[in-house]
Amino acid sequence: MNEKINPVEAVAKAFYDLQDGARGWDREPEALKEPFREYARAAIALLHQAEEARQIGITPSL
Numbered sequence: 001m002n003e004k005i006n007p008v009e010a011v012a013k014a015f016y017d018l019q020d021g022a023r024g025w026d027r028e029p030e031a032l033k034e035p036f037r038e039y040a041r042a043a044i045a046l047l048h049q050a051e052e053a054r055q056i057g058i059t060p061s062l
Helices: 006-018 030-055
Strands: none
Touching: 006 030
């Protein structure tokens, strides 16, 4: 089990799983998964920005 975890896919699946009536990520069509991947990419980018700001001593405004 030397499989690498794709962070975008993991976060997208977590967002999907929060929905009422989620049937299972693996069962959903790609067209339904893609918006969750976009949300995941945006969330990951925001986390990276916050980490970079923290490292240089800036408190990001939300």
